[in-house]
Amino acid sequence: MKLRHRLLVHFCLLLAAVAYLGPFLWMISTSLKKESQAVQMPPQWIPHPLQLHNYVRVFNSPAFDMSLYARNTLIIALLVTLGSVLSSSLVAYSLAKMQWRGRNVIFGIVLASMMIPFPVLMVPLYRIFREFGWIGTNLPLWVPAFFGAPFFIFLLRQFYLTIPKELSEAAIMDGCTHFGIWWRIMLPLTRPALAVVGLFSFMAAWNNFLGPLVYLTHQSTFTLPLALQFYQSRSGGTTYNLLMAASVIVITPILILFFLAQKTFVRGIATTGLK
Amino acid sequence: MKPRKARINWRSQLMGMLLAGPYLLGLLVFLLLPLAMSLYYSFCSYNMLQPPLWVGWMNYRHLLHDHVFWRSLVNTLIYAAISLPFTLSLSVLLAVLLNTPLKSQAIYRTIIFLPCLVPLVATALIWQWLFNSDVGLIDYALRGPLHLVGGALAWLARLFGALPSTVVTLQNLQPPVWLGEPRWAMAALILMSFWGIGQTVVIFLAGLQDIPKDLYEAAEMDGIGAAGRFFHVTLPMLSPVIFFNLIMGIIGSWQIFDVPYVMTNGGPGRSTTFYTMYLFDNAFTNLRMGPASAMAWIQLFIILFFTAISFMTAKKWVHYA
Numbered sequence: 065m066k067l068r069h070r071l072l073v074h075f076c077l078l079l080a081a082v083a084y085l086g087p088f089l090w091m092i093s094t095s096l097k098k099e100s101q102a103v104q105m106p107p108q109w110i111p112h113p114l115q116l117h118n119y120v121r122v123f124n125s126p127a128f129d130m131s132l133y134a135r136n137t138l139i140i141a142l143l144v145t146l147g148s149v150l151s152s153s154l155v156a157y158s159l160a161k162m163q164w165r166g167r168n169v170i171f172g173i174v175l176a177s178m179m180i181p182f183p184v185l186m187v188p189l190y191r192i193f194r195e196f197g198w199i200g201t202n203l204p205l206w207v208p209a210f211f212g213a214p215f216f217i218f219l220l221r222q223f224y225l226t227i228p229k230e231l232s233e234a235a236i237m238d239g240c241t242h243f244g245i246w247w248r249i250m251l252p253l254t255r256p257a258l259a260v261v262g263l264f265s266f267m268a269a270w271n272n273f274l275g276p277l278v279y280l281t282h283q284s285t286f287t288l289p290l291a292l293q294f295y296q297s298r299s300g301g302t303t304y305n306l307l308m309a310a311s312v313i314v315i316t317p318i319l320i321l322f323f324l325a326q327k328t329f330v331r332g333i334a335t336t337g338l339k
Numbered sequence: 340m341k342p343r344k345a346r347i348n349w350r351s352q353l354m355g356m357l358l359a360g361p362y363l364l365g366l367l368v369f370l371l372l373p374l375a376m377s378l379y380y381s382f383c384s385y386n387m388l389q390p391p392l393w394v395g396w397m398n399y400r401h402l403l404h405d406h407v408f409w410r411s412l413v414n415t416l417i418y419a420a421i422s423l424p425f426t427l428s429l430s431v432l433l434a435v436l437l438n439t440p441l442k443s444q445a446i447y448r449t450i451i452f453l454p455c456l457v458p459l460v461a462t463a464l465i466w467q468w469l470f471n472s473d474v475g476l477i478d479y480a481l482r483g484p485l486h487l488v489g490g491a492l493a494w495l496a497r498l499f500g501a502l503p504s505t506v507v508t509l510q511n512l513q514p515p516v517w518l519g520e521p522r523w524a525m526a527a528l529i530l531m532s533f534w535g536i537g538q539t540v541v542i543f544l545a546g547l548q549d550i551p552k553d554l555y556e557a558a559e560m561d562g563i564g565a566a567g568r569f570f571h572v573t574l575p576m577l578s579p580v581i582f583f584n585l586i587m588g589i590i591g592s593w594q595i596f597d598v599p600y601v602m603t604n605g606g607p608g609r610s611t612t613f614y615t616m617y618l619f620d621n622a623f624t625n626l627r628m629g630p631a632s633a634m635a636w637i638q639l640f641i642i643l644f645f646t647a648i649s650f651m652t653a654k655k656w657v658h659y660a
Contacts, residue, residue: 073439080433081450087534088453090476091465103474155362163348164355170363177370179642181594183615184635187380187622188373191387211365242354271458273597274615278623289460293601296464304468311461318456326449333541 095119095308102305118309125306128295129284130313137270137287140205144269145262147209148216152261153254155212156220157246161232171221177214186278193279200281205272209265216261223257224250260332263325270318288314380632387626398633408634410609411617417525418613419592422532427584430536434543435573448544452537459597466531467602470517481514488512521610524603528611531598539584546580547573575658582649582657589645593638614638 089109094102095118097111123130158164159171193204227250235245251258276290286294292314296307322329356363381398383391402408437448454462469476489512496506515523550573558568574581596615599605605612605620618638622631 070439070441073436073441074443077436077441077443077447080436081447084451084454084534084537087465087469090469094468105474105479107474107476107479151361151365155359158355158358162351162355162358164352164359167355167359170359170366173366174362177366179590179646180370180374180639181590181642183594183596183618184639185370185373185377186619187628187631187635188376189369190622191376191628192368192373194387208365208369210361211369212362217362242358246358267456273458273460273600274619278619289458289597292458292460292464296601304471307464308468311464314461315457318458319453322453322456330448330452330541333538333545 091308091311094305095312097305099303099305115305118305119313122306122309122313125295128291128310130291130310132284133286133288133291134317136202136285137289140202140287141266141269143206144209145266147206147211148213148265149258149262151210151212152216153220153251153258154246156217156224157242157250159217160221160224161227161229161245161250162242174214174217174221178218182274186274190278199279200285202280202285204279205269205275205287209269213265216265219261220254220257223254227253256328256331259325259328263321263328264332266321267318377632377635380628381636383629383632385628385632387628391628394629398629399637402630402633402637405630407609407612407617411612411614414525414610414612415592415595415614418529418532418595419589422529423585423588423592425529426532426536426539427581427588429533430539430543430584431574431577431581433536433540434547435569437540437544438547448541451540454534455537460601462531462535463598463601466527466534466598467518470527472514472516472519475517477517478514485512485514518603519607521607524607524611528599528602542584543577543580546577550576578657579659582653586646586649589649590642593642 093109093111096114096116097108097118098115101108101111101115122128159167159174189204190199193199196203198204198207231249232242232245235249236242240248271289272287273289273293276287277293280286280290283291283294292310295310299307380391382393382395384394384397385391433451437444437451441447457465470478472478489509492512493506493509496509517523517527554572554576555568558572563571594615595613596619599611599613600616600619603611605616614634615638618631618634621627621634
C-alpha cells in the first residue's frame with residue numbers, strides 16, 4: 065500500500081477511534097469529579113482534584129447496594145451460562161448426530177423461533193411464571209436457559225455436523241451410549257464452540273434489562289442494569305458524577321471478561337454471521 | 340427381519356427425542372403455550388387479576404384508532420429506516436478500513452468493538468449525559484462551529500435583505516435541546532445507534548477475510564481502480580453478509596426498549612415511544628393484557644412481512660458465490 069493511502073486510512077481510523085472511545089473517557093472523567101466540577105464550562109477532561117470518593121459513595125449508598133446487585137447478577141449469569149451450554153449442546157447433538165423421525169421438523173422450528181423476540185412472549189410468560197409462583201424470584205431469568213436456546217442450538221448443530229461420523233460410530237461399536245458420546249467425546253471436542261456459547265449467554269444475561277424489569281419486584285433481588293436504572297430514576301438524574309461512577313462499576317467486569325477472552329469473542333461473532 | 344428393524348428405529352427414535360427432550364419440553368412450555376395464550380388474550384379483555392373475558396376483535400379495532408399505537412409504530416419505522424442504512428454503510432466502511440494491513444489494527448478493532456459490550460442501560464446514561472443541554476459535551480462542542488456558521492449565514496441574510504429578526508435568529512444559533520425536542524430526541528437516538536455497531540463490523544470483517552484474494556488480483560490486472568474493486572468485487576461478495584445483518588437489524592429494531600426507556604422514557608410527548616415500549620406500558624403499567632397481546636401478534640406479522648420482503652428482493656441483489 066502506498067504511504068499516502070496508509071496515512072489516509074490511519075487518519076480515518078484515528079477519527080473513528082476518538083469517536084468510539086470518547087464517551088468512555090468522558091464517563092470516567094465525570095465519575096472522578098465533584099458535582100460542581102462535572103457541570104463546569106468549559107469542560108475539564110482531567111479532573112483536578114480527583115474525586116475518588118464518588119466510588120465509595122456509590123458503594124455505600126443505601127439505595128444502591130452494589131455488592132448485593134453484583135452477586136444477584138453473577139448468580140443469574142452463571143446459571144444461564146451453565147444451562148445454555150449443557151442443554152443447547154445436548155439438543156444440538158441429538159439434532160446433528162442421531163437418527164430419529166421429526167428431527168428436521170424440530171430443526172426448522174429452532175430456526176423459526178430465532179425470529180420470535182422476547183417482547184412478543186412476555187405477557188403469557190409472565191402469566192405462566194406467576195402460576196409457578198416465580199414472580200419476584202430470579203427463577204424466570206435462568207430456568208428457561210436449561211431448556212435450550214434456539215440460537216445456540218443452531219450454532220452448535222452446525223458445528224457438530226462438521227465432526228466426522230466415524231468417530232461416534234466407533235464409540236457405539238465399543239458400547240458407548242449416545243449420552244456417553246456427547247459427554248465424553250463431543251463436549252471435549254467442541255470446547256471452542258462451547259466457549260463462544262458460554263460467553264455470549266453470560267454477556268446476554270449480565271446485560272439483560274427487560275427480563276429483570278418484568279420479573280423482579282423486590283429491590284433486594286435486583287440485577288445491576290435494573291439497579292442502575294433504579295438509581296438514576298431515584299436520584300432525579302442530576303448527579304451525573306455518581307451515575308457515571310455507578311456505570312463504570314457495572315461495565316468494568318464485562319470489559320475484563322472481554323480482554324480475558326478476546327479471541328473467543330471475535331471468533332464467535334465471526335462464525336455467527338457466516339454460517 | 341422387518342420387526343427387528345422397526346424395533347431398532349423405535350429405540351433410536353426414543354433416544355433421539357430423549358436427548359432433544361429439554362428443547363422439546365421448553366418449546367412446549369416457553370414457546371408454543373405462550374404463543375397460544377397470547378393469541379387467546381389478544382381477543383380478550385384481561386388484567387391478570389380477573390379471568391380473561393372474550394371480546395372478539397375489539398382489541399385490534401381499538402388499536403386501529405389508538406394514536407399512540409400508530410405513533411409507536413411510525414417511530415419504530417422511522418428509526419429503522421434511517422438508522423439501518425446508515426449503520427450498515429458505516430459498518431462496511433469501517434470493516435474495509437480495519438481490513439487494510441496496518442500494524443495498529445488490533446487496537447482499532449478493539450476500540451470500535453468495545454461499546455457493544457456495555458449494558459444498554461449504562462449506554463443510555465452515558466449518552467444522556469453527553470446530550471445534556473447547557474453542560475453536555477456535545478452541546479459544548481457544537482457551540483463554536485454553530486456560532487461561526489450562524490455568523491456567516493447572518494451576514495449573507497443581511498446582504499440579501501432578510502428581516503432583522505431572521506438575522507438575529509441566525510446570529511444566536513444554538514445547539515438543539517437534544518432530548519427536550521421531539522425531532523432532536525429521535526435524532527439523538529439514531530446518532531447513538533452508530534456507537535453500537537461493533538458487532539456488525541466484526542461480522543463484516545470476517546466476511547471480507549473470506550473473499551478470495553485472486554478476485555482482487557484479477558481486477559487489478561484488468562486495470563480496475565480501488566473504487567471499482569470495492570463496487571464490483573467487495574460489495575457483491577459481501578452481499579450475503581449484508582443481507583444477514585439487514586435481517587438481524589429489522590428484527591432488532593422492533594425490540595428496541597432499554598435505551599429510550601432509560602434515556603427519554605418515550606418523550607418528549609410520544610416522540611421516542613417505540614413499539615416494544617408501548618407494548619410494555621399496556622401490559623405492565625396499565626395492566627391491559629388484551630391490547631398488549633394484540634400488539635405482540637401484530638409485531639410478529641410485521642417482522643414476518645419485512646423478512647419475507649427482504650428474502651424476495653434478495654434474489655436481485657444478494658450474490659451467493
